[in-house]
Amino acid sequence: MEHVLKHQIEEMERTLNCIPSVLYTKIEAIELQDADGSFDIEEINVVSTTERNPKQISRDVQAIFNAKFKLDIDHKKISIAQIFYQESNSIKHRDRRLNIQGIDYSITGNQIRTEVKLKWDDHLFTATDIGPNTPTNTYRVIANATLGAIHQFIDQDHFFAVEDIQKINIGKKEVIVVCISVVASEYEEVHIGNAIVKGDLRESIVRATLDALNRRLAKIC
Numbered sequence: 001m002e003h004v005l006k007h008q009i010e011e012m013e014r015t016l017n018c019i020p021s022v023l024y025t026k027i028e029a030i031e032l033q034d035a036d037g038s039f040d041i042e043e044i045n046v047v048s049t050t051e052r053n054p055k056q057i058s059r060d061v062q063a064i065f066n067a068k069f070k071l072d073i074d075h076k077k078i079s080i081a082q083i084f085y086q087e088s089n090s091i092k093h094r095d096r097r098l099n100i101q102g103i104d105y106s107i108t109g110n111q112i113r114t115e116v117k118l119k120w121d122d123h124l125f126t127a128t129d130i131g132p133n134t135p136t137n138t139y140r141v142i143a144n145a146t147l148g149a150i151h152q153f154i155d156q157d158h159f160f161a162v163e164d165i166q167k168i169n170i171g172k173k174e175v176i177v178v179c180i181s182v183v184a185s186e187y188e189e190v191h192i193g194n195a196i197v198k199g200d201l202r203e204s205i206v207r208a209t210l211d212a213l214n215r216r217l218a219k220i221c
Contacts, residue, residue, distance in 0.1 A: 005031050005039055015068060016044070018191050019060045020215040021051040023083075041073065046080045051215075054080040059171070063194050067166050067177040097214045098125070098153060103142075103202050107133055116145040116206055118153065125149040139165045142202055143178060146209040154217060159183045163190065165205070167197070176201075176208040182216065191216055 009027050016025040028043040048057055058078045065071045101117040101124060112133045118125045127148025131141040140162055147160040163179040174197040182189045193212025197204045 005029065008039070012065075012069060015064060015190070015192065016046065016061060018189065019048075019057060019064070020193075020211070021049045022057065023047045023049065041071070041077060044073070044078045046078065048080060048082050050082050050084055054082060060192070060194060063168065063170055063175055063177050064192055066170055067164075067168050068179070097217070098150065098210060100203065100206055100210070103206060105142075105202055109133075112138055112141055114142050114145045114202070116142070116149050118146070118149040118210075120153060123153075125152040127152060139167070139176075139205055142205040143180075143209045146206045147180070150210075150213060150217070157184060160213070162209075165208075167201075173197070176204045178205070178208040178212050180209065180212045182213070189216070 009029055012027055013025045016022060016027075024047040026045040027041060028045070029039050029041045031039045044061060046057060046061065048054075057080055058075050061078050062073050062075060065073045098118040098120050101119040102115075103117070104115040106113050110133050111130060113128065113130045115126060115128045127145050129141045129145040129148060131137050131144075143162045143165055147162065151158070151160060159182075161181045161183070163181050165176070165178045168175050168177060175194050176197060177192065177194045180191050180193065182191060191212040193208045193210065195204045195207035195211055
């Protein structure tokens with residue numbers, strides 16, 4: 001049973017390490033005296049760069065545990081230490097973050113079509129995705145169109161896939177959480193992004209997808 005707990009904790013730590021600006025994660029947990037092998041998380045220690053506000057990172061941690069691991073984590077259990085990291089400073093100087101230029105959305109019968117336009121500097125990148133008009137698939141079509149525009153932007157041998165996308169409620173807010181796989185010839189990574197829903201759900205999905213990848217793009221572009 002101890003081996004199972006160790007495997008679960010390691011998976012959680014790997015996932016949290018994908019959060020933008022997070023460098024290291026250590027989770028302290030104890031196994032409960034139950035036959036089902038349940039456990040209780042006592043503390044989550046995170047080391048991050050100074051690029052993002054600790055409250056933002058804490059909300060990311062809570063959102064990931066809620067969406068992926070079905071656990072409600074008290075923010076008091078999350079401890080975040082920030083350090084100046086030289087690499088983060090160099091990334092800022094060559095920041096290539098994409099911004100949303102426009103989102104076109106149409107429904108024809110049982111089919112939805114989404115066109116996402118992203119902008120960097122004076123360059124515009126546009127991609128379209130089409131799929132069945134179902135509530136769950138709507139999210140995925142928007143995220144796929146966003147990934148198509150990102151792929152045009154990097155123009156390299158990298159492939160993106162939407163692993164999961166959910167709308168969750170946390171802290172009396174609706175939040176879109178997106179899990180994206182990045183696959184290249186030499187590695188495969190999973191990145192998590194999120195965005196609070198502020199009126200336009202479609203824009204929140206695009207913002208969450210960008211949140212998952214924008215900092216990673218600075219390293220692969």
